[in-house]
Amino acid sequence: MTAHVDDLVGRALHASDSRPVGKITAVYHYPTELAAPAGAVAIAVGLLRRTHLVDLENAEVVDGLLTVPHDRNTITSAPSFTPMVGDTLSQGHAMKVREHYWGASQPV
Structure with a gap:
């Protein structure tokens, strides 16, 4: 991914089918001890603006x-x-996000 972190907030995040899912409200790094290659973003989804974390790998x-x-x-x-x-x-939060997207067997 080649976008600067500051440029992500306010953008739409698209699912694998290229349809928008929600708007990025924050960008988070993983703790260095996890050695995860990317980070995660928080997105607001739906009319109630529920927030979900999305792994950026x-x-x-x-x-x-x-x-x-x-x-x-x-x-x-x-x-x-x-x-x-x-x-x-x-x-703890980072591990839950990574496990949700990549499964428990995925190395983090």
């Missing part, structure tokens, strides 16, 4: 669209932790 920015390799159902069932303070997820 293998995300692509093409023609200004940020697309992740996950379907809408996976994204909208993702963990949500509120309130979030700072720009780095706790190790």
